[in-house]
Amino acid sequence: xxxxxxxxxxxxxxxxxxxxxxxxxxxxxxxxxxxxxxxxxxxxxxxxxxxxxxxxxxxxxxxxxxxxxxxxxxxxxxxxxxxxxxxxxxxxxxxxxxxxxxxxxxxxxxxxxxxxxxxxxxxxxxxxxxxxxxxxxxxxxxxxxxxxxxxxxxxxxxxxxxxxxxxxxxxxxxxxxxxxxxxxxxxxxxxxxxxxxxxxxxxxxxxxxxxxxxxxxxxxxxxxxxxxxxx
Amino acid sequence: xxxxxxxxxxxxxxxxxxxxxxxxxxxxxxxxxxxxxxxxxxxxxxxxxxxxxxxxxxxxxxxxxxxxxxxxxxxxxxxxxxxxxxxxxxxxxxxxxxxxxxxxxxxxxxxxxxxxxxxxxxxxxxxxxxxxxxxxxxxxxxxxxxxxxxxxxxxxxxxxxxxxxxxxxxxxxxxxxxxxxxxxxxxxxxxxxxxxxxxxxxxxxxxxxxxxxxxxxxxxxxxxxxxxxxx
DNA sequence: CCTAGATTGTGAACGTGTTCAAAAAAGGAG
DNA sequence: CTCCTTTTTTGAACACGTTCACAATCTAGG
Numbered sequence: 001x002x003x004x005x006x007x008x009x010x011x012x013x014x015x016x017x018x019x020x021x022x023x024x025x026x027x028x029x030x031x032x033x034x035x036x037x038x039x040x041x042x043x044x045x046x047x048x049x050x051x052x053x054x055x056x057x058x059x060x061x062x063x064x065x066x067x068x069x070x071x072x073x074x075x076x077x078x079x080x081x082x083x084x085x086x087x088x089x090x091x092x093x094x095x096x097x098x099x100x101x102x103x104x105x106x107x108x109x110x111x112x113x114x115x116x117x118x119x120x121x122x123x124x125x126x127x128x129x130x131x132x133x134x135x136x137x138x139x140x141x142x143x144x145x146x147x148x149x150x151x152x153x154x155x156x157x158x159x160x161x162x163x164x165x166x167x168x169x170x171x172x173x174x175x176x177x178x179x180x181x182x183x184x185x186x187x188x189x190x191x192x193x194x195x196x197x198x199x200x201x202x203x204x205x206x207x208x209x210x211x212x213x214x215x216x217x218x219x220x221x222x223x224x225x226x227x228x229x230x231x
Numbered sequence: 232x233x234x235x236x237x238x239x240x241x242x243x244x245x246x247x248x249x250x251x252x253x254x255x256x257x258x259x260x261x262x263x264x265x266x267x268x269x270x271x272x273x274x275x276x277x278x279x280x281x282x283x284x285x286x287x288x289x290x291x292x293x294x295x296x297x298x299x300x301x302x303x304x305x306x307x308x309x310x311x312x313x314x315x316x317x318x319x320x321x322x323x324x325x326x327x328x329x330x331x332x333x334x335x336x337x338x339x340x341x342x343x344x345x346x347x348x349x350x351x352x353x354x355x356x357x358x359x360x361x362x363x364x365x366x367x368x369x370x371x372x373x374x375x376x377x378x379x380x381x382x383x384x385x386x387x388x389x390x391x392x393x394x395x396x397x398x399x400x401x402x403x404x405x406x407x408x409x410x411x412x413x414x415x416x417x418x419x420x421x422x423x424x425x426x427x428x429x430x431x432x433x434x435x436x437x438x439x440x441x442x443x444x445x446x447x448x449x450x451x452x453x454x455x456x457x458x459x460x461x462x
Numbered sequence: 463c464c465t466a467g468a469t470t471g472t473g474a475a476c477g478t479g480t481t482c483a484a485a486a487a488a489g490g491a492g
Numbered sequence: 493c494t495c496c497t498t499t500t501t502t503g504a505a506c507a508c509g510t511t512c513a514c515a516a517t518c519t520a521g522g
Contacts, residue, residue, distance in 0.1 A: 004499075004500075029478080030478085039501060041482085044480070049480075105343065108339050111397075112336065162339055166341040184435075184439075205416060208412035208415075212405070212409045260510085269472090270471060272472055273472070276471070277470095279510095281510090
């Protein structure tokens with residue numbers, strides 16, 4: 001089992017290097033195998049598909065962002081916490097920014113295994129959401145609201161990444177600016193949302209959102225539960 | 232020139248029928264050619280790529296939505312106008328809902344010719360935005376705000392379509408419910424945004440948005456303008 | 463009708479991601 | 493070491509989207 005692990009890592013490193021240099025679509029599985037000093041089939045022995053290489057990168061990159069210790073100093077304001085999180089995330093992604101063009105589009109297709117909404121990426125997604133959840137934890141929101149806000153932040157972060165992928169301004173400063181603009185706009189709303197006057201509106205939002213995120217209802221809710229395949 | 236037009240339409244019809252029945256990825260260009268009674272190369276004579284077939288559909292579908300007369304009765308409230316527009320759009324798309332899974336993901340990649348952000352689809356996009364612009368026209372917003380709101384609605388509509396594509400609830404009622412929920416939440420904000428108290432906030436939003444949508448600034452803004460390729 | 467030129471159609475061939483039967487290498491038990 | 497099993501590697505082969513040199517068909521002009 002030692003040999004495989006080593007080769008696997010070597011293939012992945014080779015692939016990512018080529019992806020970064022030439023782009024995802026432009027890099028051939030045959031290129032990767034050749035560059036790694038292997039036959040085509042060997043590459044497929046370690047990675048079931050070209051997408052799997054992309055997914056492995058996605059996963060590793062997520063781990064990198066997680067590696068930053070996400071312990072927020074007590075008293076650090078929400079705006080600062082979110083700012084740090086978003087900007088750091090951009091910096092982590094930056095070296096592989098061109099790869100985003102290959103990954104992002106697939107996020108929109110729930111049937112795609114690479115998608116941000118697919119079952120296959122459920123754990124990576126959960127970990128990503130957890131990062132945002134940690135950032136808002138000190139706010140002590142009621143659990144449903146908190147879960148909702150964390151998801152919303154994660155979704156916003158996906159949008160930011162789409163923008164980032166195509167941002168050709170030097171240093172992608174436009175994206176960083178956008179992050180600051182959005183946070184400056186949204187963060188004050190959190191304080192506002194906690195006033196009693198806003199309570200009904202907040203409730204309305206939470207209700208609508210949880211409705212939308214609920215899985216499809218079965219036609220017959222009564223009767224004994226039977227495990228059936230979700231075709 | 233008559234023959235070609237006829238064959239072209241025949242190929243397109245055949246292709247769309249197959250796409251609807253079997254899905255986009257699952258349908259082969261060879262399938263299409265065979266079903267249309269042509270050789271493979273002939274299909275490529277009329278459509279430069281498989282994507283071109285998708286794009287032709289995209290365009291035709293947009294025209295279908297436009298065909299509904301978008302003359303809003305005077306006095307019809309904003310909420311009703313938008314509701315009609317969104318729900319009607321969903322109904323127009325519904326017969327080809329499965330095709331969305333093929334189109335939507337590519338919308339996120341600006342480098343993709345099919346993308347909603349690409350130069351190639353600029354006119355279709357402009358026409359789509361115009362639909363939303365017409366719906367908010369009676370509100371008499373200041374032009375920059377109006378343009379922004381129209382674009383925002385269009386973007387929201389893209390998001391709704393993503394949700395729609397994966398909505399397996401009967402009749403996709405979940406998506407229709409989501410549309411209503413979102414409109415119920417957002418429409419009142421428009422009225423709110425027009426109060427003098429909200430003016431600074433609105434200005435802030437408009438400023439941030441136009442910054443984000445501005446094309447990349449050249450490094451040297453001075454000196455004579457020279458047309459240079461945007462590599 | 464004929465024929466030159468344009469238009470439209472043909473199908474083999476290319477490069478791609480992926481699969482697979484079989485070969486090679488590695489391990490373990492005797 | 494030898495034999496057997498498991499792991500790893502190989503490269504030919506498949507179906508796909510796409511290209512292209514060529515063939516068939518159509519259209520004018522004589």
